[in-house]
Amino acid sequence: MSLDGSYYLVLAAVLFTIGGIGLLVRRNVLVMFMCIELMLNAANLTFVTFSRMLNDIGGQSLVFFVLVVAAAEVVVGLGIIVAIFRRRADATADDLNVLKG
Amino acid sequence: MFAPILAAAPIDLAVFAACALIVLAGALGVVLSRNPVYAALSLVLTLFGVAILFVEQDAQFLAAVQVIVYAGAIVVLFLFVIMLLGVDRQETLGGEPLRAQRPLALIVGLAGLGEVLALARVRTWATGAASSVGPTTGPGSNVEKLARSIFTTYLLPFELTSALLIIAVIGAVVLARRPVRGVPPEALPTEDLDVPVGPGDGVRAVDGEPLADEEVASR
Amino acid sequence: MIHAAPAILLLPLVGFAVLTFSGRRLGDPAAGWLATAAVAGSFVASVLVFAALVGHDSAHRSVEQVYYRWIPVGGFQVNVGVLLDPLSITMALFVTGVSTLIHLYSISYMKADPQFRKFFVYLNLFVFSMLALVLSNNFLFTFLGWEGVGTCSYLLIAFWFDRDTAASAGKKAFIVNRIGDFGFVIALFLIFSRTGTLDYRGVFSHLGGVSGGWATAVALLLLAGAVGKSAQLPLWVWLPDAMEGPTPVSALIHAATMVTAGVFLMTRASPILHLTPVSLTIIAALGAVTALVAATVACAQDDIKRVLAYSTISQLGYMFLGVGATAYGAATFHMVSHAFFKALLFLAAGSVIHALNNEQDMKRMGGLAKVLPVTAGTFAVAWLAISGIPPFCGFWSKDAILGAAYGKSPILWAIGVVTVLLTAYYMTRLMVLTFTGQARWETARPGGSPTPGHSAERPAGETQGGHGDHAGEPHEGPWIMTVPLIVLAGLSVVGGLLDLPFLNLEFLDHWLDPVVGHQTNLAYQSAGLKVGLLLATLVVALSGIALARGLWWRNWRRPELEPALLANNYYADDFYSRVFTSGGGAMSRFLAAAVDNRVIDGTVNGVAALARGGGTVLRRAQTGYVRNYALGIAAGTVVILGFMLSRAGS
Numbered sequence: 001m002s003l004d005g006s007y008y009l010v011l012a013a014v015l016f017t018i019g020g021i022g023l024l025v026r027r028n029v030l031v032m033f034m035c036i037e038l039m040l041n042a043a044n045l046t047f048v049t050f051s052r053m054l055n056d057i058g059g060q061s062l063v064f065f066v067l068v069v070a071a072a073e074v075v076v077g078l079g080i081i082v083a084i085f086r087r088r089a090d091a092t093a094d095d096l097n098v099l100k101g
Numbered sequence: 102m103f104a105p106i107l108a109a110a111p112i113d114l115a116v117f118a119a120c121a122l123i124v125l126a127g128a129l130g131v132v133l134s135r136n137p138v139y140a141a142l143s144l145v146l147t148l149f150g151v152a153i154l155f156v157e158q159d160a161q162f163l164a165a166v167q168v169i170v171y172a173g174a175i176v177v178l179f180l181f182v183i184m185l186l187g188v189d190r191q192e193t194l195g196g197e198p199l200r201a202q203r204p205l206a207l208i209v210g211l212a213g214l215g216e217v218l219a220l221a222r223v224r225t226w227a228t229g230a231a232s233s234v235g236p237t238t239g240p241g242s243n244v245e246k247l248a249r250s251i252f253t254t255y256l257l258p259f260e261l262t263s264a265l266l267i268i269a270v271i272g273a274v275v276l277a278r279r280p281v282r283g284v285p286p287e288a289l290p291t292e293d294l295d296v297p298v299g300p301g302d303g304v305r306a307v308d309g310e311p312l313a314d315e316e317v318a319s320r
Numbered sequence: 321m322i323h324a325a326p327a328i329l330l331l332p333l334v335g336f337a338v339l340t341f342s343g344r345r346l347g348d349p350a351a352g353w354l355a356t357a358a359v360a361g362s363f364v365a366s367v368l369v370f371a372a373l374v375g376h377d378s379a380h381r382s383v384e385q386v387y388y389r390w391i392p393v394g395g396f397q398v399n400v401g402v403l404l405d406p407l408s409i410t411m412a413l414f415v416t417g418v419s420t421l422i423h424l425y426s427i428s429y430m431k432a433d434p435q436f437r438k439f440f441v442y443l444n445l446f447v448f449s450m451l452a453l454v455l456s457n458n459f460l461f462t463f464l465g466w467e468g469v470g471t472c473s474y475l476l477i478a479f480w481f482d483r484d485t486a487a488s489a490g491k492k493a494f495i496v497n498r499i500g501d502f503g504f505v506i507a508l509f510l511i512f513s514r515t516g517t518l519d520y521r522g523v524f525s526h527l528g529g530v531s532g533g534w535a536t537a538v539a540l541l542l543l544a545g546a547v548g549k550s551a552q553l554p555l556w557v558w559l560p561d562a563m564e565g566p567t568p569v570s571a572l573i574h575a576a577t578m579v580t581a582g583v584f585l586m587t588r589a590s591p592i593l594h595l596t597p598v599s600l601t602i603i604a605a606l607g608a609v610t611a612l613v614a615a616t617v618a619c620a621q622d623d624i625k626r627v628l629a630y631s632t633i634s635q636l637g638y639m640f641l642g643v644g645a646t647a648y649g650a651a652t653f654h655m656v657s658h659a660f661f662k663a664l665l666f667l668a669a670g671s672v673i674h675a676l677n678n679e680q681d682m683k684r685m686g687g688l689a690k691v692l693p694v695t696a697g698t699f700a701v702a703w704l705a706i707s708g709i710p711p712f713c714g715f716w717s718k719d720a721i722l723g724a725a726y727g728k729s730p731i732l733w734a735i736g737v738v739t740v741l742l743t744a745y746y747m748t749r750l751m752v753l754t755f756t757g758q759a760r761w762e763t764a765r766p767g768g769s770p771t772p773g774h775s776a777e778r779p780a781g782e783t784q785g786g787h788g789d790h791a792g793e794p795h796e797g798p799w800i801m802t803v804p805l806i807v808l809a810g811l812s813v814v815g816g817l818l819d820l821p822f823l824n825l826e827f828l829d830h831w832l833d834p835v836v837g838h839q840t841n842l843a844y845q846s847a848g849l850k851v852g853l854l855l856a857t858l859v860v861a862l863s864g865i866a867l868a869r870g871l872w873w874r875n876w877r878r879p880e881l882e883p884a885l886l887a888n889n890y891y892a893d894d895f896y897s898r899v900f901t902s903g904g905g906a907m908s909r910f911l912a913a914a915v916d917n918r919v920i921d922g923t924v925n926g927v928a929a930l931a932r933g934g935g936t937v938l939r940r941a942q943t944g945y946v947r948n949y950a951l952g953i954a955a956g957t958v959v960i961l962g963f964m965l966s967r968a969g970s
Contacts, residue, residue, distance in 0.1 A: 010221075017211070022131060024950055030140075041148065041151050057236065061234065072269035079277050081186075100943060
């Protein structure tokens with residue numbers, strides 16, 4: 001007899017918010033990436049919670065796929081970061097401001 | 102909305118409370134750590150917390166996958182890159198060069214959270230619609246049910262994700278290649294950044310001044 | 321026979337089309353004969369329709385035929401159609417009849433002109449437009465014809481367009497006409513807004529209960545159009561300059577037909593005029609004053625065509641006087657008889673000009689009676705007709721108008737009588753200077769170079785053929801030119817029979833009754849008064865002739881009788897030029913600088929500046945920093961969530 005799903009959902013919301021604020025505030029690219037992972041985890045938690053509440057295995061399948069795609073995303077993203085910031089130690093997201101209008 | 106707490110077994114509540122703490126502590130650690138390595142480890146903490154919550158909700162397979170893939174591969178990859186690029190230096194968390202970014206971010210984030218919670222109050226969380234893919238409860242293990250849904254209903258997305266993984270691998274290999282010596286600068290992808298590069302790699306900075314020798318030597 | 325009616329309109333139009341597209345293949349003079357045949361056919365058709373209408377009894381003499389649904393737009397329906405009633409068929413008859421004669425005359429007159437075919441193209445188009453104007457069954461089709469005759473008038477006045485004076489005269493005619501047309505158009509708007517239709521029958525049957533103000537406004541606006549088209553004060557300045565065109569044009573358009581369109585319009589709109597007696601008074605007064613003023617100017621002109629032009633203006637003034645005195649029969653009668661003798665005068669003048677190798681200055685003519693007998697004879701008939709000597713038609717028609725004017729107001733009658741005196745005077749002066757006395761043309765240079773202020777006619781690019789070789793030996797033109805003169809002279813003699821003021825022989829008056837309703841009927845004047853007025857007019861005319869003969873016989877140089885004020889048309893052209901043209905120019909310059917540059921360009925540039933400024937402001941959102949953009953995305957999400965929250969509960 002598990003806890004009512006609302007608790008998990010609130011937790012997921014808070015986790016998402018923390019990840020979101022972290023993404024906006026941090027300048028280190030890798031830490032920003034980690035905040036994105038936090039947000040993805042919050043989404044996963046929400047899916048699993050709803051899967052239990054609605055008695056539908058589809059939610060868990062979706063989490064499976066989210067996991068796969070998150071992995072692929074991290075791979076490519078880190079590859080890009082490596083390619084761009086290869087030379088620089090303290091690269092921040094602010095250095096990519098060439099599109100300034 | 103919030104069903105009476107006492108209807109559940111106390112062990113569930115305790116587990117949930119502990120895991121909630123773990124998750125939030127890890128999240129705050131990620132956001133607030135100056136050292137990126139500390140941040141990565143805090144991320145692991147969060148991931149573990151979430152995995153436990155998965156188990157709590159009868160998603161055992163996902164919990165295992167979470168630990169193996171997320172914590173075991175992705176975070177490790179993060180750490181590899183951190184070490185490779187040498188970005189383990191402390192980031193200055195103090196001044197924020199962009200004006201109003203921080204307060205606005207806080208406001209926006211908290212507003213979002215508030216709205217989501219408020220939405221929760223005025224709407225029900227779940228509609229109770231009939232199961233569409235398959236039930237979570239009933240005979241059979243969680244793995245079996247999950248496998249059945251993936252390999253029958255969601256077969257196409259499964260195949261697409263495998264293709265995605267191959268593409269990601271190829272892309273990563275291409276992206277991470279070192280530039281070849283003697284290649285003309287136009288062929289390299291570092292053109293439009295104000296990232297000064299040394300003269301020894303066949304790459305030159307856009308704005309002209311090559312690094313002084315001692316800077317190059319310090320890399 | 322009423323079915324011949326479409327042919328009246330169609331034949332000139334077909335002639336125009338054929339000549340436009342294949343006239344070159346026909347060649348001169350076949351093109352001219354074709355055009356003449358078209359108009360002659362139209363005349364025959366008019367006669368047939370006239371006979372048909374005579375066959376109906378007088379209460380049913382109004383036949384409407386609709387040919388084409390022109391503008392069917394909701395509540396606004398205008399058709400192309402004709403209203404065959406006594407008024408329109410009378411107009412059609414004399415328009416087509418006189419046109420045929422003038423077309424015939426032109427075949428010879430324009431023989432040497434390289435633009436021979438074009439002349440007939442325009443003439444046929446003109447005849448079609450004029451017929452559309454008079455036969456139409458609604459105001460808008462009439463207006464189409466109105467504009468058509470104005471356009472053809474412009475084209476024909478400026479026929480020799482390589483001459484600056486001719487081109488300017490054409491423009492002047494068109495522009496001055498336009499001023500009047502503006503009034504006409506406003507009148508159309510008022511008519512439609514009040515009665516909901518532009519058909520004559522429809523409008524006139526819906527006049528119950530209209531306000532006097534509306535009727536006066538419409539009447540005066542239509543009068544404005546008529547003033548422009550018929551060259552009355554204050555828009556009379558274009559007609560003298562229109563003499564730049566070839567003489568047949570002057571005969572047809574500026575004597576017999578187009579300029580009568582204004583009188584026709586007033587007659588056609590008589591039901592509206594009768595609702596506002598004040599407008600009738602204005603029309604009568606305007607006509608009388610114009611007649612007098614134009615007659616005074618004619619006394620001081622040297623160019624033979626200009627005398628005739630001012631004479632036309634003066635006679636048109638008489639017609640307006642007739643309309644204003646509600647003597648529509650008299651006005652129409654004078655219109656018809658004036659068409660006869662004025663066309664004759666112009667054609668005969670053309671014969672003189674042709675014979676003298678394009679000389680138009682009367683001071684260089686003289687003694688032509690011997691060498692141009694037919695011309696002189698027919699000219700004399702016309703002279704007597706216009707001066708008002710019985711039994712020629714001019715006497716009867718002029719007297720009909722004067723009788724009606726006396727009934728309206730003795731002052732108007734007096735003005736009319738003074739004008740009779742002046743008319744007789746200047747026409748006699750013209751006769752004496754042109755046909756009697758010593759032959760001053762023998763001493764003039766051959767070819768007749770133009771003196772300032774006088775325009776000599778000349779076909780573009782060539783001295784006129786035929787008579788150019790025998791410089792100084794004028795002779796009559798061929799039969800094509802003399803036959804029309806003789807026919808018109810005959811008509812001037814017998815034309816009086818149309819409307820004799822006694823013994824119930826007022827055919828024209830009775831004929832027009834069903835159309836114009838209330839008319840001043842001269843039969844109601846006592847016999848004694850009638851005879852008295854007739855005799856008074858006759859005496860005045862004879863004294864005018866005697867005066868002119870006494871002053872000008874053998875005495876062709878009399879500058880004291882030709883004051884500059886009159887010779888220059890009371891300096892009206894200078895006045896208009898100074899007030900309107902310069903004023904208009906100044907206003908245009910002001911508008912160009914102030915409105916065009918500042919307001920309009922400012923607005924356009926302002927819009928551009930606004931876009932630029934807006935862009936500059938908005939560009940601050942493009943900081944280039946990824947985190948700012950992420951913040952934007954997050955803010956957007958918050959907004960959407962807020963929207964969902966606001967709609968929650970549903």
